[in-house]
Amino acid sequence: MRQDGRDTRSDVSTPQEGKPSEGWLGRFCGWIAYLKALETVPHDGASTQLNQQNLSSDRLTGKEAAMSQDQKQQLRVHIRWMIRRDMPEVLSIERESFEFPWFEEDFIRCLRQRNCIGMVAEQGERVVGFMIYELHKTRLHILNFAVAGGMRMRGIGRQMAEKLEGKLSSQRRTRITLEVRETNLTAQLFFKQVGFKATNVLRSYYEDSPEDAYVMQYHCASNEFVESMVTNRIDRLAG
Numbered sequence: 531m532r533q534d535g536r537d538t539r540s541d542v543s544t545p546q547e548g549k550p551s552e553g554w555l556g557r558f559c560g561w562i563a564y565l566k567a568l569e570t571v572p573h574d575g576a577s578t579q580l581n582q583q584n585l586s587s588d589r590l591t592g593k594e595a596a597m598s599q600d601q602k603q604q605l606r607v608h609i610r611w612m613i614r615r616d617m618p619e620v621l622s623i624e625r626e627s628f629e630f631p632w633f634e635e636d637f638i639r640c641l642r643q644r645n646c647i648g649m650v651a652e653q654g655e656r657v658v659g660f661m662i663y664e665l666h667k668t669r670l671h672i673l674n675f676a677v678a679g680g681m682r683m684r685g686i687g688r689q690m691a692e693k694l695e696g697k698l699s700s701q702r703r704t705r706i707t708l709e710v711r712e713t714n715l716t717a718q719l720f721f722k723q724v725g726f727k728a729t730n731v732l733r734s735y736y737e738d739s740p741e742d743a744y745v746m747q748y749h750c751a752s753n754e755f756v757e758s759m760v761t762n763r764i765d766r767l768a769g
Contacts, residue, residue: 607658607686609693612648619657627676630738640673651686659686670694672708691724698750709735709743721746
């Protein structure tokens with residue numbers, strides 16, 4: 531669907547009243563114009579909300595393209611360690627994001643653990659997202675992950691996920707794990723888009739509701755495995 535909401539077919543010139551038809555040549559030129567107009571229509575109308583910000587500027591014109599450039603400038607955030615003065619903004623994001631939010635005591639108790647890390651995504655002087663995760667011997671485990679309501683669908687969550695993925699290595703921690711509520715379809719879709727896969731179901735996992743949880747994992751070795759397969763195949767063909 532075009533950004534201006536117009537039907538592309540209305541852009542095709544048709545004979546006007548009082549003007550003679552140009553015969554087969556006119557119809558032929560009309561079809562050519564119609565086919566060219568169709569090429570301007572994006573065929574990804576089913577795109578999800580999580581990748582709407584990735585629309586390229588060549589699909590926009592004028593003011594819309596300028597707005598897209600402004601939005602791209604807003605996408606970049608600084609991801610740093612969480613500190614105590616971040617807590618009011620973190621709690622605000624937590625409350626607007628979850629039906630069963632953590633309290634400040636939950637954050638403090640968690641972050642006092644030696645293997646528990648908190649990070650925030652900062653834009654200017656404003657905290658726009660946060661994540662809490664645990665360090666284990668062979669993996670990272672996400673406990674909490676959220677983006678401020680007014681800043682969603684702008685790539686902030688993806689940058690946070692990429693920050694975690696960058697901490698993995700094939701020699702030590704090779705994967706990231708998390709649990710997500712079965713009713714939290716938005717989170718499931720997001721983590722799937724950044725490379726996670728559902729691997730297990732935990733029945734009646736939560737204390738505050740009878741919901742099940744899906745276990746999702748991201749493996750850093752997947753791309754290396756594919757590359758090794760391609761390399762081995764090339765070696766066999768060359769040998």
